[in-house]
Amino acid sequence: MNAGHYISGAGHLGLIGWLLWGANFAPASDPFEVSEVSVISAEEYAALTAPDTMPEASSQAVAPTPPDTSEEAPEIPAAPDEEPPDSTDPTVTRQDDPDQAPDVSGLRPPDPAQADDTSPEMGAAPAESATLAPENSERPTPRPAPRVAPEPVAPPESDSQVDEVRQEERVPDEGGETPAEPQEATAPEEAATEIVTEAEESPEVAPSASLRPRARPRGATAVANTNPPEENTETDADAINSALEEALGETRQTAAPQDAAPAGPPLSQGERDALRVAVQRCWNVGSLSSAALATTVIVGVSMERDGRPDVASVRLIGSDGGSDAAARQAFEAARRAIIRCGASGFDLPEEKYDRWQDIEMTFNPENMRIK
Amino acid sequence: MMAGFMTLFAALTAVALAVPDPTEAQERGPLRIEITEGVIEPMPVAVPDFVAQGGAAREWASRIARVVADDLAGTGLFREIPSEAFISPITSFSSPVQFADWKAINAQALISGAVGMEGDGKLVVKFRLYDVFAGQELGDGLRFSGTTEGWRRMAHKVADAVYSRITGEGPYFDSRVAFVAETGPKDARRKRLAIMDYDGANVQYLTDGNSIVLAPRFSPDGQSVLFTSYRSGFPRIYLLNTNSLQLRALEEQPGSMSFAPRFAPDGRTVVYSMTRGGNTDIYTLNIDTGQTRRLTSSPSIETAPSFSPDGNRIVFESDRSGSQQLYVMPVAGGVPERISFGQGRYGTPVWSPRGDLVAFTKQSKGRFHIGVMRLDGSEERLLTASFLDEGPTWSPNGRVIMFTRETQGAGGQASLYSVDITGRNLKRVRTDTGASDPSWSPLLK
Numbered sequence: 160m161n162a163g164h165y166i167s168g169a170g171h172l173g174l175i176g177w178l179l180w181g182a183n184f185a186p187a188s189d190p191f192e193v194s195e196v197s198v199i200s201a202e203e204y205a206a207l208t209a210p211d212t213m214p215e216a217s218s219q220a221v222a223p224t225p226p227d228t229s230e231e232a233p234e235i236p237a238a239p240d241e242e243p244p245d246s247t248d249p250t251v252t253r254q255d256d257p258d259q260a261p262d263v264s265g266l267r268p269p270d271p272a273q274a275d276d277t278s279p280e281m282g283a284a285p286a287e288s289a290t291l292a293p294e295n296s297e298r299p300t301p302r303p304a305p306r307v308a309p310e311p312v313a314p315p316e317s318d319s320q321v322d323e324v325r326q327e328e329r330v331p332d333e334g335g336e337t338p339a340e341p342q343e344a345t346a347p348e349e350a351a352t353e354i355v356t357e358a359e360e361s362p363e364v365a366p367s368a369s370l371r372p373r374a375r376p377r378g379a380t381a382v383a384n385t386n387p388p389e390e391n392t393e394t395d396a397d398a399i400n401s402a403l404e405e406a407l408g409e410t411r412q413t414a415a416p417q418d419a420a421p422a423g424p425p426l427s428q429g430e431r432d433a434l435r436v437a438v439q440r441c442w443n444v445g446s447l448s449s450a451a452l453a454t455t456v457i458v459g460v461s462m463e464r465d466g467r468p469d470v471a472s473v474r475l476i477g478s479d480g481g482s483d484a485a486a487r488q489a490f491e492a493a494r495r496a497i498i499r500c501g502a503s504g505f506d507l508p509e510e511k512y513d514r515w516q517d518i519e520m521t522f523n524p525e526n527m528r529i530k
Numbered sequence: 531m532m533a534g535f536m537t538l539f540a541a542l543t544a545v546a547l548a549v550p551d552p553t554e555a556q557e558r559g560p561l562r563i564e565i566t567e568g569v570i571e572p573m574p575v576a577v578p579d580f581v582a583q584g585g586a587a588r589e590w591a592s593r594i595a596r597v598v599a600d601d602l603a604g605t606g607l608f609r610e611i612p613s614e615a616f617i618s619p620i621t622s623f624s625s626p627v628q629f630a631d632w633k634a635i636n637a638q639a640l641i642s643g644a645v646g647m648e649g650d651g652k653l654v655v656k657f658r659l660y661d662v663f664a665g666q667e668l669g670d671g672l673r674f675s676g677t678t679e680g681w682r683r684m685a686h687k688v689a690d691a692v693y694s695r696i697t698g699e700g701p702y703f704d705s706r707v708a709f710v711a712e713t714g715p716k717d718a719r720r721k722r723l724a725i726m727d728y729d730g731a732n733v734q735y736l737t738d739g740n741s742i743v744l745a746p747r748f749s750p751d752g753q754s755v756l757f758t759s760y761r762s763g764f765p766r767i768y769l770l771n772t773n774s775l776q777l778r779a780l781e782e783q784p785g786s787m788s789f790a791p792r793f794a795p796d797g798r799t800v801v802y803s804m805t806r807g808g809n810t811d812i813y814t815l816n817i818d819t820g821q822t823r824r825l826t827s828s829p830s831i832e833t834a835p836s837f838s839p840d841g842n843r844i845v846f847e848s849d850r851s852g853s854q855q856l857y858v859m860p861v862a863g864g865v866p867e868r869i870s871f872g873q874g875r876y877g878t879p880v881w882s883p884r885g886d887l888v889a890f891t892k893q894s895k896g897r898f899h900i901g902v903m904r905l906d907g908s909e910e911r912l913l914t915a916s917f918l919d920e921g922p923t924w925s926p927n928g929r930v931i932m933f934t935r936e937t938q939g940a941g942g943q944a945s946l947y948s949v950d951i952t953g954r955n956l957k958r959v960r961t962d963t964g965a966s967d968p969s970w971s972p973l974l975k
Contacts, residue, residue, distance in 0.1 A: 307570035354570065356953030358899050358912035426561065435563050442568030446607040448698030448929075459560065470665065488698035491661060491668070495638055496568070498663040502633075517560035526566050 308350035309439060423511040434505055438520060441500035444492060444527045451488040454481030455523045458493045462516050466504030468497050476519060493522040572609035573696070575602060576637035576662075578616060580655070581623045583646035587653070590678070591645040594655060594685040598641065601689035601703045604729065605930075606955025608696075611637050623656070632662045639668070641692055652677060655684045659692050669695045682731060683974070700927030703728060706971040707923075707932065708746040708755050708772075711735065712944055712964035719964075723757055725772060728925075728970070730946075730960035736770060745921075747792045748971040755969070756780075756791040756800060767791045767802055769817070781815060781822070790833050795841040801825075803833040812846055814861075825863065836880045836888075837861075845869070845879040845888055845905075856890060858905065869907040878921055884928035887951070891920040891933075900933045902951055913953045917942075921966070926973045932959065934966040 306312075426434075444452060456479075461472035473494045478486035497520065507515050577599040582591035602608040617631040623644035632640050643657035658671040672691050674684045683704055690701030711724040711733070722739040723746055726732055737743055741761035748755055755770045767780045767788045780800065781788045791802040800815045810831045814823045826832040830850035837844055845858050848866070854875040857866035870876040874894025881888055882902075892899040892912065898919040903910040918936040925932070929951060935958075936944045944966040946959040959965075 309567035354952055356913050358915040439565050439567045444568050445570035446573045446697050451698045495663050515561045519560045519562045521564040523566045527568050
């Protein structure tokens with residue numbers, strides 16, 4: 160073997176060896192990156208983390224630099240001859256005086272709107288469709304009014320007379336064949352749904368509670384009767400006996416006329432609700448004591464066929480929740496309501512007179528007590 | 531056997547068919563409805579001039595009717611119908627009332643009265659109250675007799691009787707109010723102790739204004755007034771007889787300051803605050819024996835004590851929890867129980883004469899309020915809101931609260947206001963000068 164073979168063999172072995180293990184001797188990459196930083200002080204670090212802590216009040220106030228104004232400063236009026244505030248004043252956050260007139264110097268009236276006398280064309284009414292009510296409605300702002308009623312009432316027109324019912328003004332038509340009676344416009348007095356105190360009126364004080372849902376119409380609540388009516392005293396035994404007698408063909412000789420079944424269909428729910436609404440419009444509990452406002456009374460009344468109550472028949476049937484004196488005041492308020500609002504006759508169907516010739520009204524002031 | 535069984539079966543069947551349906555039985559009775567909603571508004575009332583029975587009584591007939599009408603309308607529960615609307619004036623006390631004429635003007639109540647003079651110069655006032663729509667008299671008419679100087683008191687008594695008969699509340703018009711009359715600029719204000727009728731009439735000054743007076747409080751019999759005065763240079767408690775104007779210092783201990791006195795219902799015990807060695811605590815003092823008793827011993831400030839109507843408990847303010855709150859403790863001693871937990875600071879609690887509520891001053895969000903709450907702290911209701919409201923006092927029937935309202939600024943003026951416990955009828959009480967620190971007397975005898 161000559162030297163060329165040795166050299167060639169050594170060269171190939173070297174090449175194979177480099178291919179096999181040469182990569183292991185390559186320089187390893189840096190395990191982390193290095194960037195330039197600057198050293199900061201503890202105060203600067205505290206300033207960076209300041210949002211997590213309360214700011215410390217500085218004892219040295221720095222006067223703010225007045226803004227650069229190119230315009231000439233306005234003339235300052237002479238200071239009023241007022242004494243400095245008394246140091247004995249209570250330490251409270253002073254509010255702007257609500258009675259002070261607001262500064263309106265910067266306001267100017269809006270440009271007059273371009274009014275067009277032509278009425279807009281109304282499109283076809285959209286088809287009835289269900290809509291989802293928002294989950295959270297805006298809380299109504301209580302509005303103070305001297306009168307509290309089940310439904311809020313806007314202030315009446317200035318030329319309207321205050322009355323329980325709203326009526327349009329009617330002028331007799333001179334040319335008509337049957338001139339109608341003239342009628343002045345009437346409207347109910349302004350009313351809120353609950354008493355609003357001065358503290359609740361304040362704009363910065365949010366109402367502490369949402370409006371209470373209105374009570375659903377319910378049947379008469381059973382309360383303890385101090386003087387139960389005679390027609391309700393019939394016992395079950397009496398009813399069974401009378402039914403048995405009737406079934407066996409015997410007739411009762413002492414049937415009271417009020418026990419006879421009333422003629423005509425019963426009053427519809429709408430007719431009953433209309434009567435209820437008519438009475439509650441006149442049920443004024445504003446002048447009752449706290450004790451009377453905690454007393455439920457049942458008042459009986461016999462009705463004339465024209466829908467007017469028989470004033471002499473208004474009577475206290477029972478009461479619950481208060482003393483005799485409180486029941487008397489509550490009854491008198493209820494009596495006034497029935498007589499006043501029934502003076503021109505309640506709107507009741509005459510053909511069902513037998514159904515409503517005797518009425519028992521339960522006046523329950525629970526909802527009114529918490530207004 | 532079989533025949534007997536068949537007879538029994540037939541009888542039961544007949545009963546089952548013949549027993550009326552319960553709903554049908556219900557329909558046999560009267561129509562029943564329930565009224566749960568109504569209105570809250572002043573009741574219209576007609577108060578025509580009283581009939582003068584004799585020429586000498588003519589001077590008083592109209593004036594007494596005016597005071598009666600003002601008393602009723604001033605409650606906010608009644609609205610007087612102006613005399614211009616009357617259809618038929620009442621010319622005779624004994625003639626029958628024309629109810630139709632009063633119904634036509636929507637008068638729901640009518641007061642008919644007469645005034646006469648007796649031989650000894652005494653004034654006689656009598657009246658009747660009618661429910662116009664029911665067409666009948668309410669209760670029995672009443673008759674009062676007194677001197678002509680006391681004509682306003684007789685008018686108040688008529689109004690009290692009408693008010694109580696219609697509303698069911700106790701009377702309160704025939705009462706007086708002790709207060710501090712304030713004159714002069716704010717930095718040199720002259721403060722005098724004064725008393726007046728509840729409506730601001732008949733003001734009498736009890737002190738001369740040479741020393742500052744604070745917080746007058748009526749005795750349960752209405753004959754004396756407790757108050758704090760700086761006449762010795764330090765606040766001290768004094769007792770003043772409003773008839774004889776006899777003055778007596780109640781508590782003088784060197785190195786101490788006494789203030790915020792209030793009578794116990796027995797009229798012989800006074801509860802007050804005393805600051806000694808920088809600590810303020812509550813004490814009681816027996817007026818007859820001079821014996822004192824310390825009720826609190828906390829290092830915090832305890833003040834503004836007020837007795838319950840039964841005399842067994844005391845409500846007061848304390849900052850023992852870190853902020854000013856209301857506490858109730860037994861008079862015999864015991865751990866005070868905190869009753870106020872709302873946001874803000876509570877002070878100057880006063881127990882209602884009915885015993886069911888406490889009136890207080892509250893400072894919250896930079897505004898002052900007069901409010902009421904129950905004794906367990908529930909049903910708190912703020913009745914007013916202003917720059918500065920403080921120092922509530924109850925009417926004798928527990929229906930109305932009077933307090934001090936001060937306006938903002940160097941020219942701020944203190945005046946008296948009253949408000950119904952429902953929060954309605956907030957109004958200023960008429961006084962000729964600035965006024966603060968009201969204390970309502972019991973009903974006059």
